[in-house]
Amino acid sequence: MVLDTLAVQPTDVLIEFGTGTGTFAIRAARCCAQVYAIDVSEAMLDYARAKAARAGVSNILFCHAGFLTYAHEAAVVDAIVTSLAFHHLPDFWKGVALKRLNRMLRPGGQLYLSDVLMEERNALQTIATFIEQQAAAGEDFLREDAERHFREEYSTYDWILDGLLSRAGFTIQHKHLYSGVFGRYLCIKAEEAAL
Numbered sequence: 001m002v003l004d005t006l007a008v009q010p011t012d013v014l015i016e017f018g019t020g021t022g023t024f025a026i027r028a029a030r031c032c033a034q035v036y037a038i039d040v041s042e043a044m045l046d047y048a049r050a051k052a053a054r055a056g057v058s059n060i061l062f063c064h065a066g067f068l069t070y071a072h073e074a075a076v077v078d079a080i081v082t083s084l085a086f087h088h089l090p091d092f093w094k095g096v097a098l099k100r101l102n103r104m105l106r107p108g109g110q111l112y113l114s115d116v117l118m119e120e121r122n123a124l125q126t127i128a129t130f131i132e133q134q135a136a137a138g139e140d141f142l143r144e145d146a147e148r149h150f151r152e153e154y155s156t157y158d159w160i161l162d163g164l165l166s167r168a169g170f171t172i173q174h175k176h177l178y179s180g181v182f183g184r185y186l187c188i189k190a191e192e193a194a195l
């Protein structure tokens with residue numbers, strides 16, 4: 001779905017931040033020229049490298065770094081993707097990271113960002129409902145995971161993310177909020193990045 005949304009071409013170069021076990025990077029690598037898969041966790045990268053090798057995919061460059069530290073030395077890229085990782089940054093650092101990501105993209109390049117985030121209306125009730133749904137699906141494990149997320153991590157309001165994206169030089173092309181606590185954005189690097 002992400003690859004279709006981005007209309008990825010065989011010549012495209014992508015960066016994925018927070019690649020985790022590499023599922024998206026491996027799928028993407030099969031239909032583009034090169035993927036840079038970035039994660040702060042060596043354990044995740046080891047797992048993802050092994051998975052890519054088993055899948056026979058060799059055009060992924062795995063890199064131990066994060067949103068705030070990855071230095072992209074190669075040419076600007078066509079698209080950046082990040083899923084369920086951006087909430088690890090507090091809002092000030094989200095802004096810093098988005099400006100860094102913007103500089104890694106070619107003019108007109110795309111950013112696909114999906115994460116846990118909240119609409120302001122009824123936010124507390126929505127979070128409580130989500131935690132109950134997780135508990136129903138996975139008992140204590142998923143309940144505690146969801147509670148920890150909202151207690152200790154940095155999911156924010158969608159309107160804050162809207163502002164951070166536009167201030168970092170992105171135009172929001174499409175935004176979809178769903179299930180109360182999730183959102184997806186497709187953004188384009190604006191012509192005149194207000195950096």
Ligand SMILES: C[S@@+](CC[C@H](N)C(=O)[O-])C[C@H]1O[C@@H](n2cnc3c(N)ncnc32)[C@H](O)[C@@H]1O
Binds near residue numbers: 065
């Ligand atoms: C919940 S996993 C999501 C993995 C994958 N993107 C997915 O959707 O399945 C979050 C990933 O983000 C990584 N991560 C956490 N902080 C990060 C940072 N500052 N920069 C890059 N990746 C980070 C974690 O190591 C982890 O692999």
